[in-house]
Amino acid sequence: MTSIIVAFPKVEDAKNIRNIIVRNGYQVSAVCVSGAQVLQAADNLGEGMVVCSYRFRDMQYDHLKECLPKDFEMLLVASEGVLGGCVDSDIVRLCLPLKVHDLINTIEFMQASLIRRQKKKKKMPKVRSEKEQKIIDEAKKLLMERNSMTEEEAHRYMQKCSMDSGTNLVETAEMVFALMTS
Template identity: 50%
Template sequence: MTSVIIALPKAEVAQGIRNLLVRSGIPVAGVCTTGAQALALADGLNYGIVICGYKLADMIYSQLHEDLPFGFEMLLMASQNILGSGIVEEGIVSVIMPLKGNDLISTVDMMIQATERRKRRQRLKPKERNPEETALIRQAKELLMDRNHLSEEEAHRYIQKCSMDSGTNMVETAQMVLSMMQV
């Protein structure tokens, strides 16, 4: 689940936004009044969204955005003057203050869905192999091709099928093929 951190200079305003989000079913990981607190909280989480104001007690939003760990996005809440001046960095979602509760909830929900989609896509993407693993698989295929007179495609399919049947990855299966056939 995407973690939401609220970082605003006034604790009572931050608590109000937290309560609004929690009532709407959006879990909030924490409420902070400084950028350092938000960064410390974010370091303990995998990914999420930081909702913050333009200026915190110890830094402005751009410094916080720069220091956020990979996987975190920012929702900036600022006045029309600040957002209209063009000083807001690209890649930061922003909402104009004062805002309606429904606008905030829908924006946060949209950001959560986008983050979850991105994480799901990243999880489903096949892991890239390093050169040693690729060489090991190639070596096992070559051994199968030489000893069993298989084509490269057939050897690959054999390793792939054994991998799926045994519940191991292809690298482990290639290692097993090599150890069994070199006996």
């Protein structure tokens, strides 16, 4: 489930919004009254969404958005006049007076978007460092020389060993290298 941070300058407002969200089946991870508290909570959570007002004691929504981790989305709740001045297309907006149905539908939509992004991120191939790639290449080279394999066969062999042993490809390459050079 997506982490939700509720942030309003008045504690009563923040708690009321939190209660609405919780009553509709979502979990609120933090209730904050300042931008600094939001940033601290966001750093601890890693990803999620912030439901917030446009201004806090220490910063405004646009500065908060800049400082949030990239895996956080923002739902700005403000008057029509304030929302008209919001030019950031990454910020989802809801106009006051707030309707519970609109709030919950918007949170549901944002949560679905975050889940899709997480799935897409998991499907992306892991980028290896130069050092890791060098280890894999050296192990393949060793397999090619000692076992008369092509590069593709050596790579497939290490992939199979990796899957069978439950280790990643770099660890498998290190094991192959260690076994064949000892």
